[in-house]
Amino acid sequence: MPTLETTFAGIQCINPFWLASAPPTNCGEQVMRAFDSGWGGAVWKTIGEPITNVSSRYSSIDWNGQRMMGLNNIELISDRPIEVNLREIAEVKRRYPKHVVIASLMVESKRHAWHEIVQRAEDAGADGLELNFGCPHGMSERGMGSAVGQVPEYCGQITEWVKEKARTPVIIKLTPNISDIRMPARAAKQAGADALSAINTINSITGIDLDTLEPRPNVDGKSSHGGYCGPAVKPIALNMVQQVMSDPQAALPMSGIGGIGSWQDATEFILLGAGTVQVCTAVMHYGYRIVEDMADGLLAWMRRKGYETLDDFRGLSLPNVTEWKNLNLNYKIVARIHEDKCIGCELCYTACWDGAHQCIHLDRTLPAPNTSRTPDMITAESRSRISTTPIPKLDLNGAGETGTYLTPLSRIPRVDEHECVGCNLCSLVCPVPDCITMERVDNGLAPETWEERVNAGLVAEGSAAGNPNV
Amino acid sequence: MSESANFFKQAPDAPEIAARFPDLHPAFDKVAALTEANRCLYCFDAPCTAACPTHIDVPKFIKKIASGNLEGSAKTILDANILGASCARACPVAVLCEGACVMHRYNKQPIEIARLQRFAMEALHESGASLPFTPGADTDKSVALIGGGPASLACAAELRRRGIRAEIFDARPLPGGLNTYGIAEYKLPLAESLREIDMLSQLGVQFHFNTTVDAGKLAGIESSYDAVFLGIGLGAIHKLGLADEAMPGITNALDYIADYKSGKITSGPERVAVIGAGNTAIDAANAAARLGATEVHMVYRRGPEQMSAFSYEYEHAKLEGVKFLWHVMPVGITGNGKVESLHLSKLEATADGSLVPIPGNDFHLKVDLVILAIGQATHSEFLLENKVKLERGRVVIDRTTGQTSNPKYFAGGDCTNGGREVVDAVADGKRAGIAIAAWLEGQNANA
Numbered sequence: 044m045p046t047l048e049t050t051f052a053g054i055q056c057i058n059p060f061w062l063a064s065a066p067p068t069n070c071g072e073q074v075m076r077a078f079d080s081g082w083g084g085a086v087w088k089t090i091g092e093p094i095t096n097v098s099s100r101y102s103s104i105d106w107n108g109q110r111m112m113g114l115n116n117i118e119l120i121s122d123r124p125i126e127v128n129l130r131e132i133a134e135v136k137r138r139y140p141k142h143v144v145i146a147s148l149m150v151e152s153k154r155h156a157w158h159e160i161v162q163r164a165e166d167a168g169a170d171g172l173e174l175n176f177g178c179p180h181g182m183s184e185r186g187m188g189s190a191v192g193q194v195p196e197y198c199g200q201i202t203e204w205v206k207e208k209a210r211t212p213v214i215i216k217l218t219p220n221i222s223d224i225r226m227p228a229r230a231a232k233q234a235g236a237d238a239l240s241a242i243n244t245i246n247s248i249t250g251i252d253l254d255t256l257e258p259r260p261n262v263d264g265k266s267s268h269g270g271y272c273g274p275a276v277k278p279i280a281l282n283m284v285q286q287v288m289s290d291p292q293a294a295l296p297m298s299g300i301g302g303i304g305s306w307q308d309a310t311e312f313i314l315l316g317a318g319t320v321q322v323c324t325a326v327m328h329y330g331y332r333i334v335e336d337m338a339d340g341l342l343a344w345m346r347r348k349g350y351e352t353l354d355d356f357r358g359l360s361l362p363n364v365t366e367w368k369n370l371n372l373n374y375k376i377v378a379r380i381h382e383d384k385c386i387g388c389e390l391c392y393t394a395c396w397d398g399a400h401q402c403i404h405l406d407r408t409l410p411a412p413n414t415s416r417t418p419d420m421i422t423a424e425s426r427s428r429i430s431t432t433p434i435p436k437l438d439l440n441g442a443g444e445t446g447t448y449l450t451p452l453s454r455i456p457r458v459d460e461h462e463c464v465g466c467n468l469c470s471l472v473c474p475v476p477d478c479i480t481m482e483r484v485d486n487g488l489a490p491e492t493w494e495e496r497v498n499a500g501l502v503a504e505g506s507a508a509g510n511p512n513v
Numbered sequence: 514m515s516e517s518a519n520f521f522k523q524a525p526d527a528p529e530i531a532a533r534f535p536d537l538h539p540a541f542d543k544v545a546a547l548t549e550a551n552r553c554l555y556c557f558d559a560p561c562t563a564a565c566p567t568h569i570d571v572p573k574f575i576k577k578i579a580s581g582n583l584e585g586s587a588k589t590i591l592d593a594n595i596l597g598a599s600c601a602r603a604c605p606v607a608v609l610c611e612g613a614c615v616m617h618r619y620n621k622q623p624i625e626i627a628r629l630q631r632f633a634m635e636a637l638h639e640s641g642a643s644l645p646f647t648p649g650a651d652t653d654k655s656v657a658l659i660g661g662g663p664a665s666l667a668c669a670a671e672l673r674r675r676g677i678r679a680e681i682f683d684a685r686p687l688p689g690g691l692n693t694y695g696i697a698e699y700k701l702p703l704a705e706s707l708r709e710i711d712m713l714s715q716l717g718v719q720f721h722f723n724t725t726v727d728a729g730k731l732a733g734i735e736s737s738y739d740a741v742f743l744g745i746g747l748g749a750i751h752k753l754g755l756a757d758e759a760m761p762g763i764t765n766a767l768d769y770i771a772d773y774k775s776g777k778i779t780s781g782p783e784r785v786a787v788i789g790a791g792n793t794a795i796d797a798a799n800a801a802a803r804l805g806a807t808e809v810h811m812v813y814r815r816g817p818e819q820m821s822a823f824s825y826e827y828e829h830a831k832l833e834g835v836k837f838l839w840h841v842m843p844v845g846i847t848g849n850g851k852v853e854s855l856h857l858s859k860l861e862a863t864a865d866g867s868l869v870p871i872p873g874n875d876f877h878l879k880v881d882l883v884i885l886a887i888g889q890a891t892h893s894e895f896l897l898e899n900k901v902k903l904e905r906g907r908v909v910i911d912r913t914t915g916q917t918s919n920p921k922y923f924a925g926g927d928c929t930n931g932g933r934e935v936v937d938a939v940a941d942g943k944r945a946g947i948a949i950a951a952w953l954e955g956q957n958a959n960a
Contacts, residue, residue: 108551386618389557425558430566432934433608
């Protein structure tokens with residue numbers, strides 16, 4: 044039987060599912076209910092000198108009728124007194140000794156201030172400390188949050204101060220609002236950090252109200268850039284986690300954050316090296332109960348794959364992410380449309396013509412292949428055709444009213460495999476699972492990468508002289 | 514003659530009819546419309562658009578609902594089909610746009626195109642906005658349109674958009690033809706048909722009501738207009754050819770439907786027989802049931818597989834409680850001053866496919882009302898003899914232009930196709946309107 048138990052930077056965890064430092068971990072009452080629902084740990088809403096929040100605080104992006112594809116907030120750290128938060132942490136740890144409570148901390152950039160808060164948090168019973176170097180709004184204007192995370196030197200300095208005092212593992216939470224996330228990660232590692240968490244929210248403006256011309260979330264007619272999170276940010280988060288975990292100077296135990304809402308999301312982060320994952324938006328949307336399927340689904344997947352522990356597959360996908368120059372230039376795939384599954388929507392056709400390489404055609408019922416008919420010609424032809432309502436009495440050979448709903452051949456597109464570049468676009472837009480598959484074509488060529496071509500002197504190196512990034 | 518018409522206000526007020534014939538398919542509310550609109554895949558060269566006789570760009574108007582651009586959505590519909598509101602209610606979409614939806618093959622429900630179309634059109638009506646088109650710059654051309662049904666209305670709209678005067682002549686007191694008087698009230702209320710024509714008349718279409726066009730009148734019209742459009746529909750419903758057929762208690766489906774829709778009858782007798790099994794027969798049978806009949810029989814000489822009604826109409830009639838007598842033919846009517854029973858003969862098919870009575874199997878069906886719905890005759894012969902080419906009473910046209918054998922005469926709708934749907938008539942009228950404008954321009958160039 045596989046297990047979700049794991050150890051993260053020395054902290055024993057009953058499962059890898061933690062609540063991120065955010066509204067779902069505002070108070071002890073919430074955290075205890077979350078633990079009852081199955082969450083293995085909680086990173087407490089960031090503790091520091093109490094602030095004043097505004098209303099409203101959140102705004103979101105909906106997509107095609109689905110709510111909250113992305114969420115943005117301008118809420119600051121905890122607005123409750125430090126002693127109240129710490130008292131509740133102590134209470135939670137007393138009642139839930141096996142669950143993980145991490146204290147998220149943010150104080151002004153002074154050594155004594157950090158020493159003091161570290162001491163108090165650990166005295167309250169926190170299993171570890173997460174230093175909030177990522178919050179992108181409000182606190183950064185006061186020299187905290189991402190104002191620290193964006194400068195590797197500050198990041199290293201404060202990590203050092205905290206490590207002077209801390210007895211529990213120290214996790215540095217990284218901001219994505221930086222051109223290379225590896226730099227602050229390296230600084231933190233060099234300063235002795237025990238672990239990292241990434242990513243914090245991304246600077247964003249979610250939208251403008253088209254009636255009032257005011258941005259969202261609206262605070263008396265104005266707004267401020269906020270932190271973006273939710274399903275929309277997962278690809279960005281995965282990339283940043285991979286960048287850090289593939290860098291030996293930066294890699295540390297990683298708590299993955301960003302758009303996680305399902306067991307699949309969590310598994311992807313673990314495959315890129317994460318030891319635990321943190322969730323916020325999905326819980327704000329659907330409640331603590333989502334963790335049940337995260338655990339259940341992950342265990343089922345582990346059983347199917349034959350993994351006993353998270354360590355069995357942690358980081359297994361990291362070697363598969365490489366630089367472009369190492370990709371096999373001789374790998375050739377083409378799109379295959381499975382006629383038996385095609386419903387005739389022709390989205391692949393229009394996508395290939397307008398968004399790709401004009402190699403899907405609607406010519407199956409023409410006497411000969413025709414690759415020169417454009418989408419406009421096809422539409423015009425259709426519109427000029429006279430259609431009438433089929434009436435059995437008058438149209439004895441008409442379409443009738445109960446078809447078998449098999450797609451007519453004329454509506455099933457054809458891929459010109461010689462011209463197909465294997466870009467995937469048609470298979471991405473196709474609404475039917477497995478209707479368009481990308482199939483490998485044996486071109487008889489041995490694998491060859493760009494780097495190999497350069498090394499063999501087959502192509503000019505193409506470096507931009509003087510650009511230190513190349 | 515009226516330019517700023519308000520036909521909607523002239524709709525008869527019949528609360529009993531409104532109560533007995535509520536919408537069969539209720540309107541979408543905003544959230545339901547948005548959810549449904551988002552389900553549309555936005556097919557390329559969409560089969561729904563191809564299946565629609567007026568080629569409404571269905572994915573385009575649906576995506577505009579999804580994006581909240583309701584004005585643009587209504588304009589997309591009206592641009593292709595000026596009677597988009599009534600078509601949304603009256604069309605047999607199961608055999609048109611929704612029948613063609615690729616979702617059938619996706620193992621899902623087709624997109625509810627008709628209800629989305631109705632949503633977009635009602636949003637336009639509720640906004641109080643005017644028709645999103647303006648008349649074209651005045652030409653000095655004028656066209657007479659005979660018959661005020663969907664074909665003429667669609668033709669008139671195209672003519673007005675091109676600056677051509679359009680005058681409609683209709684025998685009834687209100688416009689719309691069968692769209693107003695002939696469609697089951699639970700699909701398209703009479704008032705809704707008029708509301709739509711009010712919008713259309715903003716283009717400056719002129720109406721001559723209570724005007725029956727006979728051969729003499731037509732000659733006068735021909736000489737005073739630059740072209741004539743024939744949208745005269747079909748004629749009276751066929752008779753059974755039995756003795757006592759004029760007896761009280763015997764009516765025909767078209768009169769029956771028109772009478773209840775216009776509030777002339779608001780209730781009905783207990784036992785009703787409808788002769789025929791087409792869509793109109795079903796409309797009449799359902800109406801009889803809703804008007805209070807406890808026993809409605811449909812009498813048809815063939816079996817359910819040969820009935821010309823759409824199968825969903827058949828299913829609907831069964832739900833209304835209508836009973837069916839298959840392979841049966843009326844051979845006599847009995848009654849004393851009014852119909853009391855139908856004498857029916859059981860039929861069987863012979864080797865050559867013809868139907869013959871089975872001896873000794875006759876029976877009587879007690880009835881208070883008999884409604885004939887055995888197809889409409891044509892009424893073109895009297896009017897058009899020697900004017901345009903006819904075939905079995907139908908006006909022969911070029912399908913793409915609606916032009917008849919007489920170049921000055923164009924035609925469309927039921928009088929050309931033998932009786933189809935509103936949307937077919939609209940498509941015919943639209944094509945003819947465009948073609949008349951082109952033809953008149955050609956005449957101009959030649960002049």
